[in-house]
Amino acid sequence: MSKGAATRQAVLAEATEVASRLGLGGLTIGSLAARLDMSKSGLFAHFRSKEALHLQVLGYAKDAFTAEVVRPALRAPRGEARMRALFENWMNSVNVAAACLFVSASTEFDDQPGPVRDQLVADHRDLSDAIAQIFRTGIAEGQFDEAADPERFAHDLHSVMLGAFHARRLLNDPRTETWTRQAFEALLDAARPKPD
Amino acid sequence: MSKGAATRQAVLAEATEVASRLGLGGLTIGSLAARLDMSKSGLFAHFRSKEALHLQVLGYAKDAFTAEVVRPALRAPRGEARMRALFENWMNSVNVAAACLFVSASTEFDDQPGPVRDQLVADHRDLSDAIAQIFRTGIAEGQFDEAADPERFAHDLHSVMLGAFHARRLLNDPRTETWTRQAFEALLDAARPKPD
């Protein structure tokens, strides 16, 4: 990796950290440069606009989230076990910057049209598709109901995780983990094949 | 209402609108003044700091949310009917500024300690308590299981609504309403008394 690419990665890592706490809007080039002991202009040269920085931060965060949450889960046996693995990884990412960033950026930009919002929508679709696909392997294995809607399951799971992030990060409620696990189990139960 | 109080209300209404789209952090005194055809200093005089403005916007939004969503629901018969009324009102508030503001402000400030965050936590507790209380009336009516945890129900319902706001506002997914209704019904079903 060339020197330029190395610093760029360092910048993106730090930017992801900051943005996960202050939001993308709270991310400023000046303070980011100060944190990395760089000059504003030196840092800025890597990204030719702030919007480009936003987009690249999103890309970096997506890679991190995929590496931390999604990819390890795909090594679990297909079907329910894989879904459980995804859930566990996701739960454990409540304090991982990349995961928080998507939650905050999504609500931050849901009303601000532009490339950043478009990217967020695309990223959500990707995640949602991944969940739905795992669900489908569960149907194929006979663990989930054929009549169940994989995309609806993805939506429901996402809701549960949004609730978990909210309760854990804003409220700091210790019951969060228990409740979230129970909600996840309820989702699985509801998706099981009906005996009749 | 004195003149000062009247303009203050107008400012808060507009500020709530703007903050629901740009977040509290995106709310600037200059642009807010321009929208209201006021001078920056004239507007600023009503609130002696930006943080005070934030707090008062939160107060205004809470009143609006209570008036729009919670209070009307309390007129429905106690128990399940009341819970359904709350849910309906809440669903219909997806495009109401006050409701969106709480969603966005909560994720925006979940990592920024201070009075604003404290207020958000308190407001969430109030809402959560209200939901739990309605649930308890449902237990008393025999519609919900005595063994069910009202606070957990409140958390679950909140998760469902977070998912609804996300899917509706960011993704603009038309299936949102159906899915959200189904999720709510699933929550009710799970809370019903067990036959054994």
Add this chain to the structure above:
DNA sequence: GCTGAAGGCGAACGACCGTGCTATCAATGC
């Protein structure tokens, strides 16, 4: 109708914003 208070304006402040330009320094390719 006068007087005191309150509401609102304009200008200005220092700080910081994103963004250029130019110069310097280090790394890279031959």
Add this chain to the structure above:
DNA sequence: GCATTGATAGCACGGTCGTTCGCCTTCAGC
């Protein structure tokens, strides 16, 4: 080992930020 490219710094620009201050106008109480 030299030339070229790429990475970074310094400085400056026009704007906007939150905030302060002094002045003017409008209102309320008597």
